[in-house]
Amino acid sequence: MQQQGGNLMVPQQMGLGxxxxxxxxxxxxxxxxxxxxxxxxxxxxxxxxxxxxxGPVIPATVSGGAHGAYGVGIYHGGGIGGYSTxxxxxxxxETSPHLGGVNKDKTSSTYDLVEQMLYLYVRVVKAREISLFxxxxxxxxxxxxxxxxxxNRVSLSNAEWDQIFAFSKDCIQSSIxxxxxxxxxxxxxxxxxxxxxxxxxxxxPPDSQLAPQWYRMEDKKGDLAKGGxxxxxxxxxxxxxxxxxxxWHSKAAxxxxxxxxxxxxxxxxxxxxxxxxxxxxxxxxxxxxGKGALMNNMVRxxxxxxxxxxxxxxxxxxxxxxxTNRSISNPxxxxxxxxxxxxxxxxxLLISIEDHLALNRDEFVGRLVLPITNIERRFxxxxxxxxxxxxxxHFSSPNESKAVVRFASRIHLCASLEGGYHVLDQxxxxxxxxxxTAKKLWKPHIGVLEVGILGATNLMPMKIKEGKxxxxxxxxxxxxGQKWVRTRTVVDSLAPKWNEQHTWEVYDPCTVIxxxxxxxxxxxxxNVSGARYRDTRIGKVRIRLSTLECDRxxxxxxxxxxxxxxxxxxxxxxxxxxxxxxxxxxxxxxxYAMPLLPKxxxxxxxxxxQLDSLRWQAMSVIASRFSRAEPPLGREVVEYMLDHDSHxxxxxxxxxxFFRLTNVLAWFVAMSRLLESLRNWHxxxxxxxxxxxxxxxxxxxELIIPCILLTLATVGIWRxxxxxxxxxxxxxxxxxxxxxxxxxxxxxxxxxxxxxxAEIVRMRYDRLRSVAGxxxxxxxxxxxxxxxxxxxxxxxxxxxxxxxxMLCFLAVFGLYFVPIxxxxxxxxxxxxxxxxxxxxLPSSAVSFFKRLPTNADTML
Numbered sequence: 001m002q003q004q005g006g007n008l009m010v011p012q013q014m015g016l017g018x019x020x021x022x023x024x025x026x027x028x029x030x031x032x033x034x035x036x037x038x039x040x041x042x043x044x045x046x047x048x049x050x051x052x053x054x055g056p057v058i059p060a061t062v063s064g065g066a067h068g069a070y071g072v073g074i075y076h077g078g079g080i081g082g083y084s085t086x087x088x089x090x091x092x093x094e095t096s097p098h099l100g101g102v103n104k105d106k107t108s109s110t111y112d113l114v115e116q117m118l119y120l121y122v123r124v125v126k127a128r129e130i131s132l133f134x135x136x137x138x139x140x141x142x143x144x145x146x147x148x149x150x151x152n153r154v155s156l157s158n159a160e161w162d163q164i165f166a167f168s169k170d171c172i173q174s175s176i177x178x179x180x181x182x183x184x185x186x187x188x189x190x191x192x193x194x195x196x197x198x199x200x201x202x203x204x205p206p207d208s209q210l211a212p213q214w215y216r217m218e219d220k221k222g223d224l225a226k227g228g229x230x231x232x233x234x235x236x237x238x239x240x241x242x243x244x245x246x247x248w249h250s251k252a253a254x255x256x257x258x259x260x261x262x263x264x265x266x267x268x269x270x271x272x273x274x275x276x277x278x279x280x281x282x283x284x285x286x287x288x289x290g291k292g293a294l295m296n297n298m299v300r301x302x303x304x305x306x307x308x309x310x311x312x313x314x315x316x317x318x319x320x321x322x323x324t325n326r327s328i329s330n331p332x333x334x335x336x337x338x339x340x341x342x343x344x345x346x347x348x349l350l351i352s353i354e355d356h357l358a359l360n361r362d363e364f365v366g367r368l369v370l371p372i373t374n375i376e377r378r379f380x381x382x383x384x385x386x387x388x389x390x391x392x393x394h395f396s397s398p399n400e401s402k403a404v405v406r407f408a409s410r411i412h413l414c415a416s417l418e419g420g421y422h423v424l425d426q427x428x429x430x431x432x433x434x435x436x437t438a439k440k441l442w443k444p445h446i447g448v449l450e451v452g453i454l455g456a457t458n459l460m461p462m463k464i465k466e467g468k469x470x471x472x473x474x475x476x477x478x479x480x481g482q483k484w485v486r487t488r489t490v491v492d493s494l495a496p497k498w499n500e501q502h503t504w505e506v507y508d509p510c511t512v513i514x515x516x517x518x519x520x521x522x523x524x525x526x527n528v529s530g531a532r533y534r535d536t537r538i539g540k541v542r543i544r545l546s547t548l549e550c551d552r553x554x555x556x557x558x559x560x561x562x563x564x565x566x567x568x569x570x571x572x573x574x575x576x577x578x579x580x581x582x583x584x585x586x587x588x589x590x591x592y593a594m595p596l597l598p599k600x601x602x603x604x605x606x607x608x609x610q611l612d613s614l615r616w617q618a619m620s621v622i623a624s625r626f627s628r629a630e631p632p633l634g635r636e637v638v639e640y641m642l643d644h645d646s647h648x649x650x651x652x653x654x655x656x657x658f659f660r661l662t663n664v665l666a667w668f669v670a671m672s673r674l675l676e677s678l679r680n681w682h683x684x685x686x687x688x689x690x691x692x693x694x695x696x697x698x699x700x701x702e703l704i705i706p707c708i709l710l711t712l713a714t715v716g717i718w719r720x721x722x723x724x725x726x727x728x729x730x731x732x733x734x735x736x737x738x739x740x741x742x743x744x745x746x747x748x749x750x751x752x753x754x755x756x757x758a759e760i761v762r763m764r765y766d767r768l769r770s771v772a773g774x775x776x777x778x779x780x781x782x783x784x785x786x787x788x789x790x791x792x793x794x795x796x797x798x799x800x801x802x803x804x805x806m807l808c809f810l811a812v813f814g815l816y817f818v819p820i821x822x823x824x825x826x827x828x829x830x831x832x833x834x835x836x837x838x839x840x841l842p843s844s845a846v847s848f849f850k851r852l853p854t855n856a857d858t859m860l
Contacts, residue, residue, distance in 0.1 A: 089559070089570050090559050090561060090568075090570060090730070090731075090732045091559070091729075092556050092557070092558060092559070092726050092727075092729045093556060093557040093573070094555065094556055094557075094726070095555045095556060095557050095575055096555065097115055097454055097555055097575065097577065098115050098116075099112060099113055099114065099115065099452070099553070099555070099577060100112045100113070100114060100115070100116055111238075111239065111240050111452070111499075111500075111501040112501075113450055113451070113452030113501045113553065113577040113578075113579060114239070114452040114453075114454060114499040114500065114501045114577065115454060115497075115499050116238050116239075116499075117168070117169075117238060117239045117497070117499050118168075118169040118236060118237075118238060119166045119167060119168055119169065119236070119237055119238065119239070119241070119244070119247075120144070120166070120167040120169070120172060120177070120197070120200065120234070120235075120236055121164060121165070121166055121234065121235050121236070121237055121241065121243050121247060122142050122149075122164070122165045122166075122167070122177065122179070122232070122234050123162075123163070123164045123165075123212060123232065123233045123234070123243070124140045124142065124151060124161050124162075124163055124164075124165075124179065124230065124231075124232055125160065125161065125162050125212045125230075125231035125232065125233070126159055126160035126161065126162065126230070126231050127140070127159040127181055127191070127228055127229065127230045127231070128159065128214075128228060128229050129228040129229050130156060130159060130181065130190055130191065130228040131190070131226065131228070132156050132183060132190065136156065136183045136184060136185075137153040137154060137155055137156070137183070137184040138153070138154055138155075138156060138159050138181060138182070138183065138184065138190075139151055139152075139153055139154075139181075139182050139183070139184050140161055140163075140179060140180070140181050140182075140230070141179070141180040141181075141182060141189075142165050142177065142178075142179055143177070143178045143179075143180065144167050144171075144172060144173070144174055144177045144178075144250075145171075145172065145173030145174035146173055147167060147171055147173070147250050149165040149248060149250070151163045153184045163248070164243045164246055164247040164248070165247060165248055165250075166243070166244065166247035166248070166249045166250065167249075167250045168249070168250055168251060171250045171251070172197070174197075175196065175197050175198065176194050176195065176196060176197065177194065177195050177197060177200075177234070178192060178193070178194045178195075179192070179193050179194075179195075179217075179230060179232060180192050181217065181228065181230060188220060189220060190219065190220075190227070190228065191217030191218065191219060191227035191228045191230065192217055192218055192219075192220075192227065193215050193216075193217045193218070193227075193230060193232070195234060200234050200235060200236055201235050201236070202235065202236045202237070203235045203236070203237050203241065204237070204238070204240075205237075205240050205241060205242065209233075209242070209243075210233045210234075210235050211233065212231045212232060212233035213231065213232065213233065214229045214230070214231050215229065215230055215231075215232055216229055217229065217230055239499055239500065245264065245265055248260075249488075251490070251491060261630055261631045262489065262520060262522035262523065262631040263473075263475075263488055263489035263491065263520065263523060263631075264488055264631060265486060265487050265488040265500060266485075266486045266629070266631065267483065267484070267485055267486070267502075268483075268484040268485075268486065268626055268629055268633055269482055269483060269484070270425075270481075270482040270483070270484060270622055270625075271342035271343055271621070271622065271625045272342065272343045272437060272482075273340055273341070273342050273423035273425070273437065273618055273621065273622075274340070274341050274342070274343070274377075274417045274418065274419065274423065274437050275338055275339070275340065275417070275418040275421050275423060275437070275614065276310060276338065276339040276340070276341050276349070276372065276375070276415070276416075276417055276418070277336060277337070277338055277414075277415065277416050277417075277418055278308050278336070278337045278338075278339070278349065278351075278413065278414075278415045279334075279335070279336050279337075279386070279413065279414035279415070280306045280308065280317050280333050280334075280335050280337065280351070280411070280413060281332070281333065281334055281386065281412040281413065281414065282330065282331065282332040282333065282334070282411075282412045283304070283306075283330065283331050283353060283391070283409065283410065283411045283412065284329070284330050284388075284409065284410045284411075284412075285329055285330070285408075285409045285410060286302075286304060286329045286330070286331065286353060286365055286366065286409050287329070287365070287366075287393060287409060288302055288329075288355060288363075288365065301322060301328060302328055302331075302355050303319045303320075303355060303356040303357075304319065304320045304331040304353060304354070304355055304356075304365065305317050305318065305319045305320065305333075305353075305354060305356060306333060306335075306351060306352070306353055306354075306411070307351070307352045307353075307354055308337050308339075308349070308350070308351050309349075309350040309351075309352075310339045310341060310347050310348075310349055310350070310372070311341075311347040311621075312620065313339050313340070313617055315337045315339070317333045317335045317337070318333065318335065319356060320332055320333055331353075338606070338610055338613075338614055339614075339617065340423060340614055340617040340618045340621055341372055341417070341621070342621045342622075342625060345371075345372040345373050347372055348369050348370065348371055348372065349369070349370040349371075349372055349375070349415065350367065350368075350369055351367065351368045351369075351370070351411065351413070352364060352365075352366070352367040352368075353365040353366045353367070353391065353409075353411065365391075365393065365409075366391030366392060366393040366409050366411075367391060367392055367393075368389050368390075368391055368392065368411060368413075369392075370389075370415070372417075375415045375416065375417050376415070376416050376417070377416070377417045377419055377438075378416040378417065378418055378419060378420065379419045379420050379436075379438045379440070379441060380420055380599075380600070380603075381420075381600065381603045381604055384414050384415075384416040385414075386412060386413060386414035387412075387413060387414075388410045388411070388412055388413075389410065389411050389413060390408040390409070390410055391408060391409040391410065391411055393408075393409060418437070418600065419436060419437045419438030419441070420436050420437075420438065420441065420598055420599060420600035421436060421437060421598060421600045421601060421606075422434055422435060422436050422437065422597055422598050422601070423437060423614070423618050424611060424614065424615050424618065425615060425618040425619055425622060425642055426615075426642050426643060427615075427643055427646050427647075428596075428597075429512075429784070429854070429856045429857070430512050430514065430542060430643055430646075430856075430857075431511060431512065432479060432480045432481055432511050432512055432513060432514065433480075433481040433482065433507070433508075433511065434507075434508050434511065434596060434597055434598070435507055435508075435598070436598040436600070441598065442507070443507065444587075445505040445506055445507050446506060446507065446508075446509065446582060446583070446584065446587045446588045446591060447505075447506040447509070447550075447580060447581055447582040447583065447588065448503060448504070448505060448506060448580075448581045448583075449480065449503065449504045449505075449506050449513065449545060449578075449579075449580055449581075450501065450502075450503050450578070450579045450580075450581070451478060451501070451502055451503075451504075451513065451515070451576060451577070451578050452499070452500070452501045452576065452577035452578075453476050453478065453487055453498045453499070453500050453501075453502070453515070453574075453576060454497065454498065454499055454555075454575040454576060454577060455495065455496055455497035455498055455499065455575050456474060456495065456496055456517060456560070456572050456573060456574050456575065457495050457557065457572060457573045457575065458494065458495070458572045458573055459472050459474055459493075459494045459495065459496070459517075459538065459560075459571065459572035460472070460494075460538070460569075460571045460572060461494065462519035462536050462538065463519065463521075463524075463536075465492075465524065471492045471493075471494075472492075472493065472494055472496075472519055472538075473489050473490070473491050473492065473493075473519055473520040473521075473523050474489065474490055474493070474496045474517055474518070474519060474520070474538065475487050475488065475489040475490070475498075475517075475518055475520055476498060476515060476516065476517055476518075476574070477515070477516045477518065477633070477637055477641060478502060478513065478514070478515045478516075479513070479514045479515075479516075479641045479642075480504045480511070480513040480514075481504055481505075481507075481511075483502075483504055484626075484633065484641075485500075485502045486631075486633065487500050488500070489520040489523065491523060494572075506545060506580070508591055508596075509545050509546045509580075509588055509591060509592075509799070510544070510545070510546045510591075510592075510596065510851040510853075511544070511545055511546075512542050512543065512544050512545070512857060513542070513543050513545065514540060514541070514542050514641055515540065515541045515542075515543075515574065515576065516537070516538075516539070516540040516541075516637070516640055516641050517537075517538040517539050517540070517560055517571075517572070517574055518535040518536060518537060518538055518637060518640075519535060519536040519538055520535060521533035521534060521535050521536065522535075522631075534634060534636045535634050535636060535637055537562060537636075537640050538560055538562070538571045538572065539559075539560025539561055539562055539571045539572065539574070540560070540640065540641070540730075541558040541560070541574055541576070541729065541730070542730075542857055543578060543727050543728075544727075544728065544853055544857045545580055546797045546799070546800065546851070546853055547724075547727050547728060547796055547797060547853055547857075548578065548580040548727060549580075549798060550580060550581065550582045550585070550588075551579065551580075551581055551582070552579065552580075553577055553578070553579045554576075554577070554578045554579070554726075554727055555575075555576070555577045556575075556576060556726060556727070556729075557573040557574070557575050558573065558574045558575075558576060558729050558730075559572075559573055559729065559730065560572045560573060560574055561730045561732060561737075561860055563652075563737055563745075563748075563860060565745055565746065565749045566745070567737075567740070567745065568732050568737040568738060568740075568860070578727070588799065589799060589803060592799065592800060592803060592847070592848050592851050593844040593847055593848055594847055595841055595842055595847050596847065596850050596851060599841060602840055602841050602842065603840055603841075612647065616644070619638060619639065619642050619644055622638055622642075623635040623638040623639070626638060647773065647777070648752060648773065649769045649770070649772045649773030649776055650744070650747065650748035651740075651744040651747060651748065652735070652736050652737065652740050652744055652745075652748055653735075653736075653776055654772060654775070654776045654779070655736045656734060656735050656736040656859065657776055657779040657780040657783055658779055659736065660734070660779075660780070660783035660787070660855060661779055661782055661783040661786070663783075664782075664783055664786030664787060664789075664790070665786070667790075678690045701820065702815075702816070702819065702820050703816075704820075705811075705815050705820065706811075706812045706815050706816050709808040709811050709812050709815070710808070710812050712792075712793060712808055713805050713808035713809055713812070715793055716792070716793035716795075716801055716804065716805045716808075717805060719793060719794065719795060720795055723794070723795035723796070723798070724794075724795070724796055728796075728853075728855075728857050728858040729858060730858060730859075730860045731855075731858040731859070731860070732860060734855060734858060734859060735859050735860035737860055752766070752769070753766050754766060754769075780856070783854075783855075784854045784856060787853075787854040787855050787856075788849055788850075788852040788853075788854055791852040791853050791854070792804045792852065793805070796853050797851075797852060797853050800848070800851065800852055800853075803848070
């Protein structure tokens with residue numbers, strides 16, 4: 001198989017020091033500091049050729065150093081290998097990048113949230129009138145200084161390449177670009193043409209693409225009549241050019257053949273997920289086999305159960321219990337089983353009836369296979385018509401015609417594809433999409449989210465490359481809604497610059513975008529072809545959209561934090577430019593009064609255990625589909641982006657949630673201490689004022705509630721000046737990651753089930769972790785509710801606080817003119833109204849409260 005793309009050459013650079021080359025610690029490299037790039041001398045610069053046939057290649061050193069960028073200070077790790085001794089290194093930093101549409105004229109760049117990166121694009125289309133004896137293959141070669149790019153090989157009869165090469169501006173070392181046409185495997189060229197870079201035009205989208213032209217080439221003797229012709233177009237452009245994603249870049253020249261596709265920038269669309277509900281009701285005329293009917297010459301009551309399988313998902317019902325009004329051949333279950341399936345529906349619904357004989361011994365009785373495409377789709381809570389299906393048994397005669405069934409066992413099923421639910425693939429607190437599956441139930445989008453992924457600084461080295469020392473091949477993955485974005489991989493750089501801008505439609509402001517940074521493990525030349533390598537995590541950033549002001553550009557450097565067996569570690573900083581735009585503010589404010597999840601989640605709610613199981617199934621389905629893409633998005637990337645292990649228990653998380661709850665309860669403790677201080681007259685002036693207010697409120701009780709609401713509104717306005725100006729980020733102190741003990745870290749990174757050898761210790765330990773995990777969740781939920789109360793007047797969500805303050809003012813005047821006893825009476829009548837007059841959906845006040853932000857977004 002020939003290489004379907006360009007192959008580039010890069011100048012050789014000097015390797016790292018011997019001390020760094022001798023350090024073979026593997027991934028993580030905890031005791032390594034950032035390497036300092038060594039500038040090559042002019043005499044050491046030699047071209048490195050990567051041909052279409054894999055051969056020996058002189059490697060280049062790390063192309064990026066650990067230097068600051070975007071106006072951010074240089075990071076000098078406070079501890080060994082990047083482990084900080086304090087929390088100053090883990091703070092958010094504001095940056096001042098030169099964005100295309102913010103610091104410059106907006107017409108200068110299509111992408112206004114990223115820095116412009118200039119490239120020289122060379123498009124080699126085809127050749128003609130080439131004289132070649134023997135009918136060999138042709139190769140076009142583009143040379144710019146010490147950089148060379150080669151096309152794939154084509155036959156003389158069809159000499160068409162249509163390939164694009166991109167040379168970064170900082171790689172341009174010559175004022176002339178040359179194009180050679182050669183016979184494959186030979187050094188002498190058949191034709192040559194050169195261009196002066198000063199004459200190359202500039203193109204800025206949405207300008208139309210430059211039309212390629214035929215150019216007469218000269219042969220090696222300088223004769224223009226025998227060199228043939230080549231069709232070429234050449235221009236200067238930015239990363240906003242359409243050719244950017246198709247071009248082979250000069251900085252990717254050192255990537256081996258199998259890893260070329262893994263460095264490209266791609267957009268992945270998550271498959272549309274459906275909940276498949278299968279209600280197994282009963283069966284009739286079940287015929288048992290020999291072992292099922294008799295065992296040890298005694299009649300036994302069969303232990304029949306139904307097993308349902310969809311792809312790799314297998315669920316089973318309980319064993320049918322004996323009933324006086326039913327025979328043993330007519331079992332009854334009446335159980336609902338839920339699965340996750342994805343469009344296009346490729347799997348089948350396999351239902352089998354089995355008889356449990358003994359431990360790990362089940363006897364097959366009958367089965368049914370249904371295509372998922374034939375299952376009815378449901379968009380609300382209307383009942384689905386159940387049906388009887390004939391079961392195929394192994395007792396049927398193979399000679400009997402399938403069209404004539406003289407006797408068959410039957411099963412009663414009710415199956416439906418639930419389009420009214422939202423298939424949760426993330427934890428609800430980190431969810432990036434809350435729309436139902438059925439597209440006809442979607443509401444118009446309320447805004448647009450634009451994210452410019454600028455680059456990263458001070459990344460920790462993640463691998464050791466032979467002959468190069470330590471390096472990192474970093475790329476970013478951003479996930480919001482159904483759209484996953486993967487940036488290109490910047491090879492051998494500890495300060496990569498991506499400068500890629502992406503856009504998402506926003507349907508709900510109370511959602512979270514997740515951006516992760518990974519090290520590409522597929523670019524090394526010594527990787528075995530076809531083998532699967534896991535990309536290494538570097539760090540992740542989560543941003544809740546409701547904490548962003550509309551139409552404001554946030555440019556910050558987010559710390560990339562990872563928890564390792566030896567402690568929390570700063571892996572670098574990710575530079576982002578984020579803007580959340582809203583076309584209609586009324587629609588956005590109205591969304592705060594709507595239920596967070598679709599209607600079906602409240603009409604027919606799913607249990608917590610079901611949601612956890614279905615979430616894991618959804619993650620597996622997404623990972624399976626993304627593994628088919630080119631380049632594939634690894635399962636380890638999907639698991640990290642979807643927080644698959646967020647429910648696992650650890651002492652650190654339990655302590656963090658406990659102190660979150662303690663921080664919430666500290667408000668009540670402070671109020672009780674203040675009341676005790678006023679009661680003891682420690683401050684006579686304040687005590688006197690409090691006593692006067694207390695007497696007034698007792699004499700005029702109608703002022704109690706208005707005064708409380710007026711106080712809350714006043715405090716909310718007062719705290720507007722001290723509101724948080726930056727979006728939240730990972731907080732190591734809140735996550736209890738800076739004070740964690742070594743044995744607690746060992747426990748958190750222990751496998752589940754535990755790796756202890758003693759069976760009794762493992763059983764008790766796993767049980768303890770399971771119970772503690774539930775306690776941890778409950779404590780975290782309690783802390784979440786308290787933090788939402790705090791968020792009412794904290795201006796962390798400016799729109800929610802604005803709504804609350806306005807409602808408080810309106811309630812002040814309303815409760816002042818309406819007697820309190822009438823308000824209490826109306827509230828009691830409303831609260832005690834009959835169930836037939838109640839709505840099963842949560843009220844607007846409850847929906848508003850559940851949308852408020854919490855500190856869960858900033859937990860590591």
